[in-house]
Amino acid sequence: MxxxxxxxxxxxxxxxxxxxxxxxxxxxxxxxxxxxxxxxxxxxxxxxxxxxxxxxxxxxxxxxxxxxxxxxxxxxxxxxxxxxxxxxxxxxxxxxxxxxxxxxxxxxxxxxxxxxxxxxxxxxxxxxxxxxxxxxxxxxxxxxxxxxxxxxxxxxxxxxPPIQEQDVIAKVLDTLDTAIRETESIIDKLKVVKQGLLQDLLTRGVDANGELRPPQNEAPQLYKQSPLGWIPRAWDVEQLGQILAESTRSGLYKPSSFHGRGPFMVQMGGLFTGEAVDFSSATQIQVSPSELGIFGLNIGDLLFARRSLVFEGAGLCVIVRHLPGPSTFESSIIRARVRETVALPEFVCQFLRGKASSAQRRTLIRQVAVSGVSSDDIRQLFIAIPSLSEQELIVARQHSAQEQINLEQSTVSKLRKQKSGLMNDLLTGRIRVMPLLETTAP
Missing domain, CATH: 3.90.220.20 (DNA methylase specificity domains)
Known part of the structure; x- marks a missing residue:
């Protein structure tokens, strides 16, 4: 039955x-x-x-x-x-x-x-x-x-089912929804804290003890003026083009007959989901060995959106943190590789996503049918350059803040999976809540 x-x-x-x-x-x-x-x-x-x-x-x-x-x-x-x-x-x-x-x-x-x-x-x-x-x-x-x-x-x-059973099922699911919303609220707060921390790290840096320097208005002797505004005296300022290991390169176009096989090719959508390249929207495109050598991606590469339907997306920087396999990038994307003897890719990515760099990037964006930037524009962007050891400390502090966010996001993911499983069981009657109703009846 x-x-x-x-x-x-x-x-x-x-x-x-x-x-x-x-x-x-x-x-x-x-x-x-x-x-x-x-x-x-x-x-x-x-x-x-x-x-x-x-x-x-x-x-x-x-x-x-x-x-x-x-x-x-x-x-x-x-x-x-x-x-x-x-x-x-x-x-x-x-x-x-x-x-x-x-x-x-x-x-x-x-x-x-x-x-x-x-x-x-x-x-x-x-x-x-x-x-x-x-x-x-x-x-x-x-x-x-x-x-x-x-x-x-x-x-x-x-x-x-009967309304009494519906009410119990709804209570179970609502409890999970509440836990999900509360965790998402924590994530939102952590993201705000991280953004504030990054702003401080990228303008004040950290001293030899790993502590944030006091702000410029409290310790003006520690700062100097630059094209980016006030920066710590020990820092240099260079244009991105001056710290690259090789020239910037725009991506590859291949006609549809080459699609569906071969290495992964990063698409524009993979640049707008976070700090790192998202390969979930990547497609497989057949390329020759020489094309893979020229247009291939390495961990630590920086990618920029050459054009965007959204103004703020043009010139946005993301970093390649992992590779699912041999990969290339499409023609609307610009690749940059920094000299790691001068700057850490992670630090450069964070700096280019920061407030000061975003302000200068907006002045370079051309608005026609879509918003766009050129490779020359990207190379002109100013970068503040602390010592490598200070860059490492800044990146470590940023990663620590991100790990807290990742932990809460993992919790949300688990709660969503738990809710999905319960919904499938409870809303189809595969698992009944009648025993619970009977035990709670007066």
Whole structure:
């Protein structure tokens, strides 16, 4: 006999009071701050990490007061238009400020009390089976802009247990969600601390005892003026081109007939996920031995985005920290190799990602259809050069701060896997919570 014989087959429309969509007008790019203002949600308010009420814009005054599309605590929200990866995202609204409405790129669901638990419903809609149902009925001319009709979501099939069992399942999943959110909050704080530490390390450095030097206004005798502003007296300033082991090089273009085999080729997307090159988006491209020799990558290489759709992305520096195998890089990327007798690649990468270097890089970016920089621009960037021993100390302090972040990110990853496994078991009835209900019954 099936473990879920007491579960009911239904659709989304059977378990909700109503659904609602809103407008997508031109709005001021700010949050609401006056008590009479109303806001419209951005799709980024709905994430797999949960609900974010801060992701909204103030509505034009003529659209205020639309209470029928206002989001309430206990609603379930689903994105329905945008890039493929951002469509079908589901979240439960545990609490919210008032006067926020849904936009035309999302659907609000108001569950029927006593029939379906809102958190349980959000969990069901996030399952692979329901997500496949929705995405199989999503349309669009390109993956960057797809959508589905309201009826697709409303007709999505479900199987639900009795409400008491739903409530227990929701409590289990909510406990994990809380742990995930709290850990993510810790990560956000650690990232802020790391950024502050890096700013100090890259402008004040560390003394022979491994301690931060006092700031310039407290110990002016320890500093001197430079093209980068105040720097420690013991530091030098060079342009990047003066500390390179070889000339900068733009990447390789190969037609589609060479794709699908051969060494990995780093794509532009691999430069925008963190400090290090991300090979998850790399493709395999057949190259000749001489091309691999010329365009190959080594650990410690610095890569720069030659062009970017986003202004801040042009000229952004990342470092190669590992290689999955022989690898090259595509034509929109610039490679630089520093002389390690003068500067550590890790230090140079951190400096070029810092505030002072980012400010000078922005002055070099050309804006046309896309934002871009040239190899000459990259070579002109000024770098502060402490001694190698001080660079090592600075890199070590940075790594220590990053390790704390990595540890918390590993915890989040484990919690997400745990939640995913529990969702698959509990939301399908593979594991029942009835014994727990029986032991907690009065």
């Amino acid at each position: 099936s473990k879920t014989i007491d579960w009911t087959s239904c659709t989304v429309k059977d378990v909700i009071e109503r659904h609602f969509c809103g407008p997508s007008p031109d709005c001021e790019e700010r949050q609401i701050f006056a008590p009479e203002e109303w806001g419209v949600l951005k799709t980024t308010a709905i994430t797999w990490s949960g609900w974010n009420e801060r992701a909204h814009k103030v509505l034009p005054k003529e659209l205020w007061g639309q209470s029928k599309i206002e989001v309430n605590a206990g609603d379930v929200l689903v994105t329905k238009a945008g890039p493929r990866t951002r469509v079908g995202v589901v979240c439960h609204v545990p609490s919210t400020r008032s006067q926020l409405v849904v936009s035309g790129k999302m659907i609000g669901l108001r569950p029927i009390s006593g029939v379906v638990n809102a958190s349980f419903l959000a969990g069901l809609l996030a399952r692979q089976e329901q997500q496949k149902y929705i995405h199989d009925r999503t349309t669009g001319m390109a993956e960057s802009q797809v959508n589905f009709a309201n009826e697709v979501l409303l007709d999505t099939p479900l199987r639900i």
